[in-house]
Amino acid sequence: MTRKLLLLLALVLALVATACTDGGGDQAGEEGGEPGLEATDGAAVQTEQTDGTGADAGGTGESVLQDVQSRGTLRCGVNEEVPGFGFTTEEGEFEGFDIDFCRVVAAAVLGDSEAVEFVSLTAEQRFTALQSGEIDVLIRNTTWTASRDGGEEADFTLPTFYDGQAFMVKGDAGVGAIDDLDGSDVCTLSGTTTELNLTTEAEARGLDINAITFDDNDQLIQAFQADRCDAWTSDASQLAGVRSTWPDGEGGPEALTILDEIISKEPLGPAVREGDADWFDAVNWAVIATIQAEEFEITQDNLEEMRQSDDPNILRLLGEAASDEEPTLDPGLGLDTDFAVNVIEQVGNYGEIFERNVGADSNLGLERGLNAQWTDGGLHYAPPYR
């Protein structure tokens, strides 16, 4: 009995010793059976050395930027249920405003806007997916709030879309303003800012409103169609998207009215995991490049002309040297100097992305409004690229 125990003790000690010294070999015999174990131990030691700087990232300790570049694809967390922003077409392709910004990031980082792996997530799943490293960037109509910046350990880049929360009702419901909703049931998605805003707004106005919450838009649409709730509250752009594809059997888009009152600020934009400055910068400047390009009026069509432009600002953004003597600017973002060219050529500038997906001529027919350039009275204001 005691001998057995001693033998066991000796073995454990031997194993610990090999694991610690990473020496192996001279202990002979006993642990010959588990080379795999030794190998993993060695790997663990190596990683410890590489991220000895104190970074606590779970993976290899490198920036996601390097991960993405060595992997060759970008994993982008998206929505697949909001027409115009993130949805799947009948052919199974992802399309929309947010989807295009995934492509913008891929074009900037990898030079290929098609190198994106889309991961569709529910509102409740999204931050867990981001934290666990399942996705590299979250572009899923996500509102930038303080607790998400803090608690969810996400970092938000410049917003891509300035939105606000609105209510949508059926035209025959006899509701013309939010105050008419007293005593009614309102459908919304759980785990969203809209759910919280609805509660706050109802309390502030002294309205008795029941929130009926669902996991995803498909369930919500079913309930809304069956008159389970009197109104549907969400970001105005999302509601416009849903309205644009409202089935004809239900009366088509005309059957629905979006109330004029906007009850909240919803700055939507990409989010990355907190504490990865390199990756944050890369995503942020990919977004900024689209906004800057629109301000400079660089489009997919005139890109080649613009590369010969006389304006040094334009040349700098496009990674062109102003003259043969001057070097091209590399601001140290970890991106190619001509990343903006890839972005504009393959996806387009901000205005083109907006118009293509949600603009006045699209099904959604949204005005630029807050989403115009600052020069047109909007909020999009790109920091200088220099």
Added chain:
Amino acid sequence: MAAEALGQRRAVRPPPWRDIRVLRVVIQVAFLVVVVATVWYLYNNLRSNTRLGFDWLQQPAGFSIRDAPGYSPGQRVLAAIRVGFFNTAQVAFLGIALATVLGIIIGIARLSTNWLVRRAAALYVEALRNIPVLLIIVLIYGAVMLQLPGVANAGEFLESFIFSNRGVSVPWYQSQEGATSYVAVIGLGVLVAAALWVWRTRRFDRTGEPHHRVLWALGTVAGFILAGYFVLGAPIALSLPELEGRRVTGGTSLGTEYAALLIGLVLYTASHIAEIVRGSIQAVPHGQTEAANAIALTGFQRLRYVVLPQAFRIMIPPLANQYLNLTKNSSLAVAIGYPELTRIIGTVIGNGNPAPPSIAILMGCYLIFSIGISIITNIVNRALSLEPRT
């Protein structure tokens, strides 16, 4: 001496890498190391990627939960989770009770001598047992409950039932002055009834005269209820549901989502319980039935006094399993938006609270439910089990 013996033995021993005694220990230790290393790696991964700790439970929840009196969005996250816990407990409790009753009825019907009853019960069992319970719940919600008339043209029945796709409202009591003492009076009545029950039983054992204990007990309770009502001057009043705009006031309402979840769970679990009941009855030796027939018991008496008591003994362990399943299946309410535990935790996570501790709480809560059900069924099992006569 020992060393000598050891030396001798070593001579005949196989080399260590072929010695089964050594190998056994090596494999076990290696396995232990792998397990510890994996857990350690996973824990570190978790710790570096997310916030751990439970301080967020004290933050304001911010979201509203419908039909949760006593809860307001300004309360702490913990309070919201508590609402979810009790909602799940309520669904589980009612579901277990209803599924048991329905399951026993259908299980007995499956053994009926009536061809139609037997076949209908078999059809029920085979149809429901072979459909995923999620599908049943979603179907009942989408295809039945949501298809009820909208609230604008809600159906009314006898001016006391209102049904729409927002819920079914039925008449209910409303507490007036003296309601608390009324509850005390009824409680007293139940105590008296229990005492009478014991007395009647003992008398029956002694004299063999019919005890009629059920009648005695029910009569006593009814007497107390009636007497108390008049003596205390109408401590409760009837409240009829009434439609006001888009809301129903008065009475009590069964929400659509709650009803769909409950019905789905009960229908599904009852089909499994029916099979357990049938199997247990068939497991009672046939001689028992024959003996009951021989002493001229009627069909009901045979079932009530001979077969079922023995069948119950066999039934309890598998029934406990079904109860656990029903409780855990209630988490499928996420698909239809009833605010039970899983849904609330989902909302909590979605609102900016860390997922790993939230999931840990969720798991802990279901563990509490499961252990609670196990303890109760074990007690019942022990009480019913055969005691060897000494």
